[in-house]
Amino acid sequence: MVPLHPDDRRIAEQAWAGAIEHDGFDVEYRIRRASDGAYRWFSTRANPIRDEDGAVVEWIGTSTDIDEVRNLQGRQGVLVAELQHRTRNLIGVVRQMAQKTARASANLDDFRERFGDRLDALARVQGLLSRLNEHDRVTFDELIDTELAAHGIEAGADSRVTVDGPSGIRLRSTTVQTLAMALHELATNAVKYGALGQPKAALAIRWRIEAAGTDAPGEQPWLHIDWRETGVAMLASSAPLKDGGQGRELIERALPYQLAARTTYVLENDGVHCTIAMPVSATNEPAERDYG
Secondary structure, rough: OOEOOOOHHHHHHHHOHHHHHHHHHOOOOOOOEEOOOOOOEEEEEEEEEEEOOOOOOOOOEEEEEEEHHHHHEEEEEEEEHHHHHHHHHHHHHHHHHHHHHHHOOOOHHHHHHHHHHHHHHHHHHHHHHOOOOOOOOEHHOOOOOOOOHOOOOOOOHHHHHHEOOOEEEEEOHHHHHHHHHHHHHHHHHHHHHHHHOOOOOEEEEOOOOOOOOEEEEOOOOEEEEEEEOOOOOOOOOHHHHHHHHHHHHHHHHHHHHHHHOOOEEEOOOOOOEEEEEEOOOOOOOOOOOOOO
């Protein structure tokens, strides 16, 4: 049996046929490994040794196993393509975010503050995504902890804030950015006008996962998030909560459209009550989270 891969035989034959004319031989092809029949990539190079009359008397060369190098090059190509895709998406998100922030801003200083906060939130998400390898996922509790920490709140340490749900719920990478921005808008409004800005108010963030095949449509499990603010004194300064601004638009329009989510946003007498239900990664085996 010929050890060369069938797809590589022609290129090898052409290289050998032109070796004399080109005064050398340089080709990459796959060779079948006798021990298990697997094909591995090799780089074969050879140069002729000639006598005084210029006739070829022998060939000297090397054949090097480059299978791992080829695999790494292939993976690098995939990563570069993914980076280009994410960069294009990120530019689109920033452009859209700038346009919406500009429409909602009273003046340039207001725009600068709002846009800066949203860029910071986007940067935090990118920081989480950049630490992942191709098999990892950002988890929901990681996303919540990161957003709360950005507002100076440590989950489990602030008596006004209850954070309760299973840990390790893996989010689909395509959903993380939009969900994170929605959570950022909820947290920002809570700091400025709601539960995180009033000492007698409270915020409870609870979530659960619903296995695929129950009430959740589709084949993926669903994450159910409940954001509830209570004890908020609805003062005149809380007026922006009535329409919710960009945060409400993200929750009621962007999440259902982009993530196939089901959402509600209700301004109750003592604070905002928001629910989000969305499909998550099918590889979820969450453990219970305990803040002691």
